[in-house]
Amino acid sequence: MKLSGKAALITGAASGIGLGIAHRFASEGASVVIADIDARAASRAASEIEQAGGHAIGLRMDVTDEAEVEHGIGRAIAHCARLDILVSNAGIQIVSPLDTFAFADWKRLLAIHLDGAFLTTRAVLRHMKADGRGGTIIYMGSVHSHEASALKSAYVTAKHGLLGLARTLAKEGAEHHVRSHVICPGFVRTPLVERQIPEQARTLGITEDEVVRDVMLGGTVDASFTTVEDIAQTALFLAAFPSAALTGQSIVASHGWFMQ
Numbered sequence: 001m002k003l004s005g006k007a008a009l010i011t012g013a014a015s016g017i018g019l020g021i022a023h024r025f026a027s028e029g030a031s032v033v034i035a036d037i038d039a040r041a042a043s044r045a046a047s048e049i050e051q052a053g054g055h056a057i058g059l060r061m062d063v064t065d066e067a068e069v070e071h072g073i074g075r076a077i078a079h080c081a082r083l084d085i086l087v088s089n090a091g092i093q094i095v096s097p098l099d100t101f102a103f104a105d106w107k108r109l110l111a112i113h114l115d116g117a118f119l120t121t122r123a124v125l126r127h128m129k130a131d132g133r134g135g136t137i138i139y140m141g142s143v144h145s146h147e148a149s150a151l152k153s154a155y156v157t158a159k160h161g162l163l164g165l166a167r168t169l170a171k172e173g174a175e176h177h178v179r180s181h182v183i184c185p186g187f188v189r190t191p192l193v194e195r196q197i198p199e200q201a202r203t204l205g206i207t208e209d210e211v212v213r214d215v216m217l218g219g220t221v222d223a224s225f226t227t228v229e230d231i232a233q234t235a236l237f238l239a240a241f242p243s244a245a246l247t248g249q250s251i252v253a254s255h256g257w258f259m260q
């Protein structure tokens, strides 16, 4: 068990990639805190992990709300008596041409991805410094941390921004044994992506099959979606890595869509 005795908080873990990471971490012995704006889904996910023999709690956390983040991370530490790993994963997608992008949508997307990453990092870092054991903070970036796509201006901006936060944390956290990483997945067939298929077909004037084949998988080497398990394994590798050799780095997992 690679995470035996550790505790991990994962934001946006009631669905998709975060949920997959929660299951993988729990099966490797970690106590898992599922923090999500959807409190009911978070509790359901935690119960599933408990039924499978793992340790998990679910709690409501809107990552854009400073008080909820502080309160939720406090509860998590009180429950687990420690916190070793943060996966800042909560995210949304809004697809629109730049010249008609609503300002409210721009601000909402940046708040979830960037304010959320900042607020959770700040709260967890304070704990990791005081605790003296340090820990690992993983951000869910994207191929869009390195590459742009049309219609995704806010998302591409936010995902590029996470690289800056992770690199700064690598420098500030080092003396406290706190490491940072960014995982950059290609397209993973989660609810976030399922919603984009009809939206992109409408905006680009092509069929849904063409969106999948040409837009989403056209750049991969094997016409394959990245899987939730691909990303969960990458997160496990980083969370269990024995030294700070990889701190500040982003790891792209995209079936060859983007190669660094």
Ligand code: NAD
Pocket (backbone or CB within 6 Å): 011, 012, 013, 014, 015, 016, 017, 018, 035, 036, 037, 038, 061, 062, 063, 064, 089, 090, 091, 092, 112, 140, 141, 142, 143, 184, 185, 186, 187, 188, 189, 190, 191, 192, 193
């Ligand atoms: P998803 O829609 O399946 O899950 C996202 C989760 O985030 C949901 O449970 C949702 O309730 C939660 N959430 C939304 N707003 C929140 C908030 N304010 N506070 C707390 N939780 C909130 O999406 P996913 O595909 O699993 O995406 C997870 C992360 O992975 C996102 O950051 C996304 O940008 C990133 N990502 C996804 C893909 C992909 O192809 N699916 C690719 C690259 C990166």
